[in-house]
Structure formats: C-alpha cells, structure tokens
Amino acid sequence: MFNKILIANRGEIAVRIIRAARELGVGTVAIYSTADRDALHVHLADEAICVGPARSTESYLNMNNILSAAVATGAQAIHPGFGFLSENSKFARLCEEMNIKFIGPSAKVMDMMGDKINARAEMIKAGVPVTPGSEGEVHTTDEAVKIAEEIGYPIMLKASAGGGGKGIRKVNNVEELVPAFEAAQAEAQAAFGNGAMFIERMIFPARHIEVQILGDSQGNVIHLGERDCSLQRNNQKVLEESPSVAIGHTLRNEISAAAVKAAQHVSYENAGTIEFLLDESSGKFYFMEMNTRVQVEHPVTEFVSGVDIVKEQIRVANGNELSVKQEDVTFSGHAIECRINAENPKFNFAPSPGKITNLFLPSGGVGLRVDSAMYSGYSIPPYYDSMIAKVIVHGENRFEALMKMQRALLEFDVEGVITNVDFQLELISDPHVVAGDYDTSFLGNVFLPEYQKED
Incomplete structure (x- = not known):
C-alpha cells in the first residue's frame, strides 16, 4: 500500500479522502491556497503545503506547483477528488511521466470518455444506447441549424469538453438556436478553453439516472447500483437518492448491465459513473456522459451498498484487485443526500461567503452522515464552490429516509452566512418529491416558481 498520498483538492472531499486514507494506514499531504490556510483539511492531514494564491x-x-509539492513531500500518488484537475488528462499524463500514481483512470481513457463526442462514438461501438444527435463536433451556427432540422426539436446544445452544467442550452425551435448556440459556445470556450459543441435530441420529460462503477487493473468491473439525480437547477444537482423509485427490477438490471458494458469497453480502472437519461413513458434509457472521477453524491451509494468507494479508489490505484465481486454486492434500504450551500435561494441562489459564527451539524441515530469541512469561526472564502456540507441519510425504506432527512435538516443550524437549508427542507417535504413524482424539469419549472414567490 502507498505510504503517502497527496490530496489535490479542498473542502469536504479533501476531508473525506484524508479520513479514508487514515483508516487504510496511508499518510496524507494536503495542499492549500493562501485563502485556505485555516481550512479543516489543512489541519487534518499529516502534512500541508501551500501551492499558491487564492485564485484557483x-x-x-x-x-506544476501541485506536482512539485508531491515530489517535495515524497507522495507516491495524487487523489484529485472532484472538480479542479480531477478530469484533466494532461495532469494525469504528467503524473504518469513523473512516476506518481494518479488515483483515477488513465489519461488515455480520460481523453476517450471526458470528451462527450468521443464518448458517444465509443458507446455506439460498445452497443450502449445513445440519443439521436450530431456525429461529430459542431463549430458553426449553420451546421447547428442543419443538424437540428434533421433530428428534430427540442434539442440540447452541449459543450464537448463540458461539465458542471457549463456550455449547455435547451433549444425549443430554430428562432432560439442561433443565440443559444453562440452563448453556449462562448461559455464553453471561457470555462474549458474549447468551444466545440455537439447536439442531441432532448429526451423530455426525463429522469437523470447514473450508475456507479468500479474497475481494477486486472480487468474486473462491477456496478454499485443507480442514483436518481433528477432534482437539478441549471443542470446542477441539488438532491440525490438511491435507489430510484422510477426503476423496477428488470430495468435496473438492464441499465446496470449497460454501465458495466460501457466501462469494460474502455478498460476502465478506478471509480467512475455512467450517466443516462431515462424516458419513463417508454422505459428506454440513453447514454449521456461518463464522469471519470468520484462524484459529490457517492455517499448515497456507499450507504445502500456498504462499499467504501474512496477506499476502493486508493486500493485499486495501488494495484490491488477490487475487494468485492459483483455477486458479493447487495443493496439495502434507501439513501438520500442534500447539498448544503452558502447561498441565498430567495435571491437567485447568490453566494453567501463570510464567517460562520456558530455551527451545529445534525447527529445521532443510525444512518445519518454529514460530510463537511466547516467549523465555528471558519471564514468561507468567496473564491470557490459554495457547497459547505452534504447531509446523507439511510433508512430501511424511502419513507424512513425522507423522515430522517427532515429531522436532520431541522437540526442543522448555521449562523453568520445564509444557506439553502430551509430550501432543502421545503424540497424534501414537497408532496411531489415525497411521492417520487418528479423529473429533471420539476425543480426549475414547478417547485422554484412557487418557492420564490413566498415571503
């Protein structure tokens, strides 16, 4: 096993990785910016090293600074977490060249699956269903208009190198297409340095279903079930649960098998997620993208499967076989995760950085977990993502999980900054959500208009 790994991230995911490494007996190195000098991950790691100013x-x-930090501290591997460099194939390749293990898939696989157009082509080869759409990159509005006419409206414009909801636009008709294409392309160029787009026919209404997979260097690939991530705002997830109430036994087997087939096709190693759109009316599902990293919502899968995904990532990167085989994986109960952000939902979710003057995180009871890097007296810097905690619950069934989440959110108390705790509490209590009657449009089109009208 590695003696020491460096965590190339911050916040709750850095804390999560440090805890997993410590339980495996692996030393940890935290990196931090000058704005994060007092961050929790800096205090928890065995060593910490500053890699630059506040700006990401x-x-x-x-x-260069991160790799220099790894060399200086003798770290044998780098865990990128999610965001930042986690899906950057150049960084993974540099790690390989410097004989530092990147805890994730190879740069080659990241290139293959990180680019949405390449990924789409590979899934067609693998026999995984994909939505009708463009066969390659789309660079001009003239091309976009022609392709949209062929596949039919409504369509989705997506940045080829995109992620995190950037460079995505829904287009209902030809009048909307040109301005939407230009805006999405400019956003993609600014966010990813790549303005290449592609077009897909929109599956609507739809569920956003993703399947967690794990692969090792011996060719073993397993799945850990699905997560329903349909509650989204601006293509960014707000609440996730597992299993999905929209999927029965037969469909669950089919979609899980498709995810394993996709991962096997590209000889995938480490943790990853295959994301699908599900058309509930027809029962058909379509490949959307692959995330070649651990995801924010991985704890719900850990609760229902009993598998520690981050520990598996470290073991696999060390060259070990997966500690579980598919036949060993069993699923129990229901899990839900709410993302708690320092933001104001009443004012278009404006970020709310500042000093936390008092903090009480919910605790007590079986099946409750809070992943956070916050503490009383901590000042949330304005430079990074606004997520401050994840509340994850597990119950014997969905109703028990919903009630446990309501209890946990009622206990969550933070002073000094505005958060979305009350918003999440209302969402988890909404009759549609309680009934499992929602799709990807519900939050933006049904819930938010009513919520933001309230005083």
Missing part, C-alpha cells in the same frame, strides 16, 4: 488557476489548478 494559481493554486488548485496549478499543475
């Missing part, structure tokens, strides 16, 4: 491009995205 000069610190958490600074490949």
Whole structure:
C-alpha cells in the first residue's frame, strides 16, 4: 500500500479522502491556497503545503506547483477528488511521466470518455444506447441549424469538453438556436478553453439516472447500483437518492448491465459513473456522459451498498484487485443526500461567503452522515464552490429516509452566512418529491416558481 498520498483538492472531499486514507494506514499531504490556510483539511492531514494564491488557476489548478509539492513531500500518488484537475488528462499524463500514481483512470481513457463526442462514438461501438444527435463536433451556427432540422426539436446544445452544467442550452425551435448556440459556445470556450459543441435530441420529460462503477487493473468491473439525480437547477444537482423509485427490477438490471458494458469497453480502472437519461413513458434509457472521477453524491451509494468507494479508489490505484465481486454486492434500504450551500435561494441562489459564527451539524441515530469541512469561526472564502456540507441519510425504506432527512435538516443550524437549508427542507417535504413524482424539469419549472414567490 502507498505510504503517502497527496490530496489535490479542498473542502469536504479533501476531508473525506484524508479520513479514508487514515483508516487504510496511508499518510496524507494536503495542499492549500493562501485563502485556505485555516481550512479543516489543512489541519487534518499529516502534512500541508501551500501551492499558491487564492485564485484557483494559481493554486488548485496549478499543475506544476501541485506536482512539485508531491515530489517535495515524497507522495507516491495524487487523489484529485472532484472538480479542479480531477478530469484533466494532461495532469494525469504528467503524473504518469513523473512516476506518481494518479488515483483515477488513465489519461488515455480520460481523453476517450471526458470528451462527450468521443464518448458517444465509443458507446455506439460498445452497443450502449445513445440519443439521436450530431456525429461529430459542431463549430458553426449553420451546421447547428442543419443538424437540428434533421433530428428534430427540442434539442440540447452541449459543450464537448463540458461539465458542471457549463456550455449547455435547451433549444425549443430554430428562432432560439442561433443565440443559444453562440452563448453556449462562448461559455464553453471561457470555462474549458474549447468551444466545440455537439447536439442531441432532448429526451423530455426525463429522469437523470447514473450508475456507479468500479474497475481494477486486472480487468474486473462491477456496478454499485443507480442514483436518481433528477432534482437539478441549471443542470446542477441539488438532491440525490438511491435507489430510484422510477426503476423496477428488470430495468435496473438492464441499465446496470449497460454501465458495466460501457466501462469494460474502455478498460476502465478506478471509480467512475455512467450517466443516462431515462424516458419513463417508454422505459428506454440513453447514454449521456461518463464522469471519470468520484462524484459529490457517492455517499448515497456507499450507504445502500456498504462499499467504501474512496477506499476502493486508493486500493485499486495501488494495484490491488477490487475487494468485492459483483455477486458479493447487495443493496439495502434507501439513501438520500442534500447539498448544503452558502447561498441565498430567495435571491437567485447568490453566494453567501463570510464567517460562520456558530455551527451545529445534525447527529445521532443510525444512518445519518454529514460530510463537511466547516467549523465555528471558519471564514468561507468567496473564491470557490459554495457547497459547505452534504447531509446523507439511510433508512430501511424511502419513507424512513425522507423522515430522517427532515429531522436532520431541522437540526442543522448555521449562523453568520445564509444557506439553502430551509430550501432543502421545503424540497424534501414537497408532496411531489415525497411521492417520487418528479423529473429533471420539476425543480426549475414547478417547485422554484412557487418557492420564490413566498415571503
């Protein structure tokens, strides 16, 4: 096993990785920007090293500084977490060249699956269903208009190198297409340095279903079931649960088998997620994208499967076989995760950085977990993502999980900054959500208009 790994991230995911490494007997190195000098992950790691100023491009995205930190501290591997450099194939390749193990898939696989157009082509080869759409990159509005006419409206414009909801637009008709294409392309160029787009026919209404997979260097690939991530705002997830109430036994087997087939086709190693759109009316599902990293919502899968995904990532990167085989994986109960952000839902979710003057995180009872890097007296910097905690619950059934989440959110108390706790409490209590009657449009089209009208 590795003696020491470096965590190329911050916040709750850095804390999560440090805890997993410590339980495996592996030493940890935290990196931090000058704005994160007092962050929890810095205090918890065995060693910590500053890699640059507050701006991400000069610190958490600074490949040279991070690799230098790994060499200086003798770290044998780098865990990128999610976001930042986690899906950057150049960084993974640099790690390989410097004989530092990147805890994730190879740069080659990241290139293959990180680019949505390449991924789509590979899934067609693998026999995984994909939505009708463009066969390659789309660079001009003239091309976009022609392709949209062929596949039919409504369509989705997506950045080929995109992620995190950037460079995505829904287009209902030809009048909307040109301005939407230009806006999405400019956003993609600014966010990813790549303005290439592709077009897919929109599956609507739809469920966003993703399947967690794990692969090792011996060719073993397993799945850990599905997560329903349909409650989204601006293509960004707000609440996730597992299993999905929209999927029965037969469909669950089919979609899980398709995810394993997809991962096997590209000889995938480490943790990853195959994301699908499910048309509930027809029961058909379509490949959307692959995330070549651990995801924010991985704890719900850990609760229902009993598998520690982050520990498996470290073991697999060390060259070990997966500690579980598919026949060993069993699923129990229901899990839900709510993302708690320092933001104001009443004012278009404006970020709310500042000093936390008092903090009480919910606790007690079986099946409750809070992943956070916050503490009383901590000042949330304005430079990074606004998520401050994840509340994850597990119950014997969905109703028990819903009630446990309501209890946990009622206990969550934070002073000094505005959060979305009350918003999440209302969402988890909404009759549609309680009934499992929602799709990807519900939050934006049904829930939010009513919520933001309230005083």
